[in-house]
Amino acid sequence: MRNRVSILDAVREGKNSFSKKEIAQATKIPWGTVCKCVDSLLKEEHLFIRRFEPTKRGRPMIPMGIDPDSAFFAGFDVGASSTRLVFCDLLFNVKYRHEIRTPYYKNNSAFFKWVLKMFSDSLKEAGIDKKKLMGIGFSMSGNVDTERGILVSGRNWGVKWGANIPVADILSEHTGIPVFAVPATAAGVLAEYHFGKWKGYSNIVTVGLGAGIGSGIISNGELLITQPHRPIGYIGHMLIPDNNHICSCGFKGCLESYSGGIYLPLIGKEEIPEQPELHSAAALDLAAASGHAKAVAIMKKAASYNAVGIASMIQLYGPDVLIFYGGQCKKDGFLFNQTLKHVREILPQERLNLFEIGLTTLGDYQAAMGAARLAYERFF
Ligand SMILES: [Zn+2]
Incomplete structure (x- = not known):
């Protein structure tokens, strides 16, 4: 995992109040790298310094927290019967969720028109600044080539084998936001690993x-x-x-x-x-x-x-x-x-x-x- 992701994960797990030393201990990332990454995360205002807490001995502990509103992520899930969309902040609070029926697939233009409308309507309703939306995860029921961002098939909702729809490219071109396409089974188990009861x-x-x-x-x-x-x-x-x-x-x-x-x-x-x-x-x-x-x-x-x-x-x-x-x-x-x-x-x-x-x-x-x-x- 990339260092800045591991570092924010550690701060989040550390009740959103963690010092550099605690980050280094939790992530096992070398001290110099932790300092460099933390400094850039502070500069980008994803991290902020909580009040200074003097300790009796040793290095002062300066707890830091994540500013939840400094970045947002969208998660789509196109299922055979329903499509869901969530917007999460940087603490992974769900800020907005929406569900609508998945229309049976007819052609690319109808499909993308529908997805993009759901996206822009929801973004407006959620009141999230698009500039802060850093990525879209696009999960689908079906065969997905995650390496190329392509939906190969989604038979349960009408996408035949070999349709090879370049979902990630088309959506990121129209939204201006990077898109990662993934099969729903993988997205689901990752959610269990990070957010579920058996996290x-x-x-x-x-x-x-x-x-x-x-x-x-x-x-x-x-x-x-x-x-x-x-x-x-x-x-x-x-x-x-x-x-x-x-x-x-x-x-x-x-x-x-x-x-x-x-x-x-x-x-x-x-x-x-x-x-x-x-x-x-x-x-x-x-x-x-x-x-x-x-x-x-x-x-x-x-x-x-x-x-x-x-x-x-x-x-x-x-x-x-x-x-x-x-x-x-x-x-x-x-x-x-x-x-x-x-x-x-x-x-x-x-x-x-x-x-x-x-x-x-x-x-x-x-x-x-x-x-x-x-x-x-x-x-x-
Ligand atoms: Zn089969």
Whole structure:
């Protein structure tokens, strides 16, 4: 991580009152570099000196704080059904949040017109000085080439494979602000690492059970970011031997082509054609909970598929915590609880003893927060 980012992280963690000496101890950055960086952060007015506190012995401690209003970061999260936007200040207080429905993708001009309007309307409403907005993190549901800032595909909202939309370049050209494009799974797990209940855990696996099924990974304190041809955390596309359904990716047998929230209605249609009222993921879940035999069978199968993917992530990454998020993760949901049950059955007890399991505490703005954090890490 860049020194100035690590230094402000340390001050923030130090209850926003930290001396150079405390910064050097916390960051392990050499003393000379700390002094140089702190001086420039003071000059740029991102840091300010709190009142002087004389100590009995040794070097005087001069506590410094971050001026939260000296810089802002935007975090977008374009999901398959909703798009969220947050503006965070330099202390990562959320100053503004907004959510609207994601329109089904038609073409680039309509898409960018819509994004830019949401951005400028929100900026105005939030009353944030654009000059202080230092970066935009742009998280998307789909395949993102973060190295080139390109959205390769977002099938769940209509962007076909190979669309290759240069999102970062176009948005930064129109806003005049640097943009970092990132897949939602990576943004979400980074938000957990910095802002969630299990903040600071070095090894985190998130599993999103929603329209599709995805996973994010923090390993040894590092965010792993998936690339189109180097997929990371793509548990939704693990191939399940006895699944004959065709996935939107083109392969047969992907986990999410049965268990994903947008596929379950199709399974319902296949298995229970006589009850159209059950052709939605939510209705199937409720029917299964009340003992409807066919719904139970569908959801148990979906849960067993989910569990194969999740248990594999645990085997591969040995997390300290497994965090669930997404529309199908309801505390009292049938599919969710069956999934947990299967995961516990598959994994040996000594493995289960090594990690916690929980639900995200960050709500719907998880990925948007992570995107804002990524903008800060890249552009501050
Ligand atoms: Zn697939």
